[in-house]
Amino acid sequence: MPVVLENLGKRFGDGAPVLDDVNANIKQGEFVALLGASGCGKSTLLNIIAGLEAPTSGALEVPSDGAAFMFQDAALFPWLTARENIELALKLRGAGKTERRTKAQELLELVHLGSAGDKRPHELSGGMRQRVSLARSLAQDRQLLLMDEPFAALDAITRDLLHDELERIWKETGRTIVFVTHNVREAVRLGQRVLLLSSRPGRVVQEWSVTEEHRTDAGLAGQLTGVITARLREEIRRHAK
Amino acid sequence: MPSNPPLVEEEPVVEPVEATAAETRHVHAALTRTSTGKEDLRELESGLDSLQSDADRKHRIDWTRILLPVAALVVLVLVWQFYVSLGVKRRDLVPGPLDVLGQLGVLWSDGKLQESVCTSLQRGVVGFLISVAIATPVGLLLAQVAPLRRAFGPLISGLQVLPSVAWVPAAIIWFGLTDATVYFVVFMGAIPSIINGLISGVDQIPPQYRRVGTVLGASRLQMALQIVLPAALPGYLGGLKQGWAFSWRSLMAAEIIAVGGTIGFGLGSLLDQGRTLSDMAVVMAAILLILAVGILIELLVFGPIEKRLLRSRGLLSGSTR
Numbered sequence: 001m002p003v004v005l006e007n008l009g010k011r012f013g014d015g016a017p018v019l020d021d022v023n024a025n026i027k028q029g030e031f032v033a034l035l036g037a038s039g040c041g042k043s044t045l046l047n048i049i050a051g052l053e054a055p056t057s058g059a060l061e062v063p064s065d066g067a068a069f070m071f072q073d074a075a076l077f078p079w080l081t082a083r084e085n086i087e088l089a090l091k092l093r094g095a096g097k098t099e100r101r102t103k104a105q106e107l108l109e110l111v112h113l114g115s116a117g118d119k120r121p122h123e124l125s126g127g128m129r130q131r132v133s134l135a136r137s138l139a140q141d142r143q144l145l146l147m148d149e150p151f152a153a154l155d156a157i158t159r160d161l162l163h164d165e166l167e168r169i170w171k172e173t174g175r176t177i178v179f180v181t182h183n184v185r186e187a188v189r190l191g192q193r194v195l196l197l198s199s200r201p202g203r204v205v206q207e208w209s210v211t212e213e214h215r216t217d218a219g220l221a222g223q224l225t226g227v228i229t230a231r232l233r234e235e236i237r238r239h240a241k
Numbered sequence: 242m243p244s245n246p247p248l249v250e251e252e253p254v255v256e257p258v259e260a261t262a263a264e265t266r267h268v269h270a271a272l273t274r275t276s277t278g279k280e281d282l283r284e285l286e287s288g289l290d291s292l293q294s295d296a297d298r299k300h301r302i303d304w305t306r307i308l309l310p311v312a313a314l315v316v317l318v319l320v321w322q323f324y325v326s327l328g329v330k331r332r333d334l335v336p337g338p339l340d341v342l343g344q345l346g347v348l349w350s351d352g353k354l355q356e357s358v359c360t361s362l363q364r365g366v367v368g369f370l371i372s373v374a375i376a377t378p379v380g381l382l383l384a385q386v387a388p389l390r391r392a393f394g395p396l397i398s399g400l401q402v403l404p405s406v407a408w409v410p411a412a413i414i415w416f417g418l419t420d421a422t423v424y425f426v427v428f429m430g431a432i433p434s435i436i437n438g439l440i441s442g443v444d445q446i447p448p449q450y451r452r453v454g455t456v457l458g459a460s461r462l463q464m465a466l467q468i469v470l471p472a473a474l475p476g477y478l479g480g481l482k483q484g485w486a487f488s489w490r491s492l493m494a495a496e497i498i499a500v501g502g503t504i505g506f507g508l509g510s511l512l513d514q515g516r517t518l519s520d521m522a523v524v525m526a527a528i529l530l531i532l533a534v535g536i537l538i539e540l541l542v543f544g545p546i547e548k549r550l551l552r553s554r555g556l557l558s559g560s561t562r
Contacts, residue, residue: 050456052452052455052456066458068456069456071449071452071453073449075449075450075452075453077450077453077468077471077472078554078555079471079472079474079553079554080471088457088467089457091467092454092457092458092459092463092467093457093458112282112283112286112287113290116290119294120553120554120555121555122554122555123294123555124294125289125290125293125294126293127286127289127290127293128290128293128294136457140456140457140458157289158289158293161276161282161285161286161289164274164276164282165282165286167274168279168282185272188272189272189273214272214273215273215274216273216274217273218272218273221272221273222272225272
């Protein structure tokens with residue numbers, strides 16, 4: 001089990017808890033979509049799993065070598081080319097010079113950017129930047145990959161393509177992925193399992209599994225999307241005054 | 242940065258319509274796989290990439306960049322000549338452009354011009370480079386270590402405001418009329434402003450960069466050298482520019498005040514000599530030379546570096562540079 005969350009809780013200062021009694025098990029190689037409305041503490045949960053923040057209660061088990069992280073904005077360094085951005089991740093991991101060269105090119109080709117390696121981030125489109133960012137997080141070479149709404153700021157056409165791309169890369173690399181999103185369609189499109197997080201405090205309230213049939217049968221996928229959306233709206237309605 | 246938008250799911254429920262299976266696959270693109278295979282995906286992506294990225298633009302020599310400043314200079318000299326020819330002031334108090342040009346020729350043939358420019362420029366450059374070498378690690382340390390910054394920050398800001406000429410009397414008493422006096426004054430002018438530039442450059446780094454650094458596993462030193470320093474480079478360069486300006490000004494002040502001893506003959510000394518001889522043409526010539534060195538350093542050194550830096554980060558489009 002790469003990730004086990006047990007009765008995890010988090011509050012900032014004396015405020016109301018952001019996360020309360022979160023329980024989840026994520027298996028090796030699994031693709032889990034973490035779904036929730038705004039303010040459900042999705043990003044906080046991800047930060048806790050990544051070790052960027054500490055939980056205030058409960059226990060968690062994560063891989064000892066930590067996790068790779070992909071942010072909502074590509075967060076590439078503007079003074080480096082696409083290739084150098086990836087090489088920096090390899091360098092900070094301790095890879096040697098020749099290994100960095102070959103590995104960076106491999107990763108660029110994996111995200112279909114083999115010929116754009118010498119471009120600067122500002123010369124790339126949003127989708128290309130996110131692919132470089134994905135390659136950089138793969139360069140970290142961690143079994144666990146955490147993704148914080150990485151496609152939220154992209155246009156619909158690019159996002160659809162990147163869904164295909166991410167699915168392909170996940171299958172090729174066998175990573176364990178935790179993908180945070182507020183988009184039900186995206187969760188159903190990508191996750192093998194969709195965990196619904198309630199808002200204020202965040203807690204896993206329900207989960208669905210998504211099968212291979214959902215990937216090809218739009219009717220089936222649509223139905224599941226409908227069911228999950230209804231449950232999500234129920235959660236949101238609870239906060240109406 | 243877009244924060245979580247209010248949850249709006251577009252048309253969540255899909256009606257099982259009269260379409261065949263093959264069609265549904267394309268109609269409900271967002272829910273199922275949209276491409277038909279690895280090759281198809283690669284093609285689609287490369288098509289989208291070329292649609293979404295700008296075509297490379299050629300950089301041509303822009304003649305207005307050269308002609309406009311030259312024209313401005315010509316206009317200023319003409320205005321000067323016109324004023325002198327009106328005869329409002331005595332010619333020996335306000336020499337014309339031609340008088341000054343003649344004086345420059347005399348200074349050149351005496352060898353004084355070359356000597357003073359070389360002496361001053363060499364001191365300015367050496368003093369500046371040593372200042373950079375001292376100020377960079379100190380600035381990085383202050384910017385990265387909070388207690389140090391709280392302790393010394395106000396002092397450094399204060400030193401930047403203090404005119405470095407104020408150090409000249411002290412330096413003369415400590416070091417006498419030697420080069421050490423000149424360098425000391427240059428350091429006191431340049432170091433605080435480079436440190437401040439670097440610190441403000443570091444303060445303007447988007448916090449995301451540090452988070453990425455942490456996630457990528459950067460140590461404290463790696464964070465400072467591989468992420469913080471390059472990220473702060475535009476601000477740092479601003480600090481360097483200001484630091485150079487401060488060294489040059491401090492140098493001139495020191496050279497004007499501290500004359501004689503083992504101190505060589507610089508532009509400031511030339512200016513002071515003109516004053517003691519009441520030779521206005523020499524004074525004007527020295528002022529113009531000091532100005533010209535400043536302009537040349539900006540045009541030949543800082544200008545191109547800054548432009549390259551900003552262009553490589555995509556910060557130049559739409560600016561008036």
